[in-house]
Amino acid sequence: MQICLSTEQLITEKERQKNLCYFFQVSSDSNRLVFRFSYDPKKLEDEKRSRELIEAGLIKDLSANTYLQALTEWRKFLPLNNLITLSLDHEGTYIGCAHRHNPDQEHVIARDYASPGFIPCQSPGGAWRAVVSIHEVVTPACTFRLEVFEEGA
């Protein structure tokens, strides 16, 4: 397998609700791509910080009386998690997204097969874009890694 892309990024809450785009080329005789995507940590272990974030979330989205009731049950919202997802485009065509909560993922895009969430790609050669969408960062920092490998005919 030949590597097309390898990146590791440290992110914080500043990157919340942002999309980070990575562009890479795949050779024309390639017929299978493997994407390894992971991030760490997944959970916020700090219970005091969790309570602060939960309280901020509840007060933002609930009315006064339901906010107070929900606050008494704040523990049911534990654990708070980071959520980062991967979506792909090939030559301007959306190939799909793995909107899942598993922080350790491997996806395959091939001519006649694709991992769940993605569609097969008849001719994987050409320009690709991997979009890493930072839905939520609750930990002080989080590192994600993305590697893309191609396999030829």
Next chain:
Amino acid sequence: MEWKAFELHCHTLNSDGQFSVEKLCRAAQSEAYEGLALTDHNTQAGLGELDSFTARYGLTGIHGIELTTFFGYILIIGANRYVDWRFVTPDLIDPLLMEVRQSNGIVGIAHPKIIGNPISTGSHWNFHVTRWNLVSYIEVWSRAFPQRNVQNEAAFQMWTDLLNRGFHIAATSGRDWHAPGKEPANAAATYLGINGKPSHESAVDAIEKGRMFVTTGPRLLLSVLFGDRVACPGEEGPAGRVRIATDVSTDHRRHVYERFHIVPRTVRLVHNGNIVAEKPIESNSIISFDKMLSPGWLRAELYGNIMDNLQLIAFTSPVYFV
């Protein structure tokens, strides 16, 4: 026209659901749904196998997607192409909704008042819609046991407020069905008024036109007589004196909900946010009303007992008066 029970918000392994497409269809059949919409997060990858499995299990399949953005979740039904969700911001939602409409898609707002970040990331509706005419429906009842969820009350009020502002918007339920439950759950069904043969196209037409009612039990039909024309939810007629009929029937899907001891008690008519009539359900399933109604909207609501608690059991989308 026939009324068919649908589940309009479903996920599979293609996003974060635990169902395969086949197992989802089998689960829907076991709960006597007659159709479902596949609405995986940010992917249409499951749609390729949806039609063969819905056919196998005698269901009508609707092709959909849930655009799961940072600022709210958008259910799209029937679009003929993918609309990008990734770069939309709260003030730029109208162009995205326009693009959905241009792709023949129908726009629904998923669970707008659910608690969002950091608990359920992005799921609270934070978009600044100005062109509400681009939105066809709001999912006002989310998840199983919808009456227990205070965020559903807020979503219901949001829908009512939009109707009072003059927008024609329907209301749906959605289980946000990710996995088979361990215990039986009282989940709502959205009944669609299907004209002709049940199909993706006739189901999408019903959603777009607002021919629907939502129930966690009995069927609730609303009819308004305009002259010699009978109108159902989603349709309109001239303001003035009208004869209204509601029909509550308990036979359909009874085996699914009877374990929750649902007993219908009263039918209420709500016009422009005000209760204008309320009658108990007696021996006849049909109740007739004679009302003088000004321009606006009218919906029917069914109240009754669910496990000894008096609750809203069902409601229709509006008939409009112009």
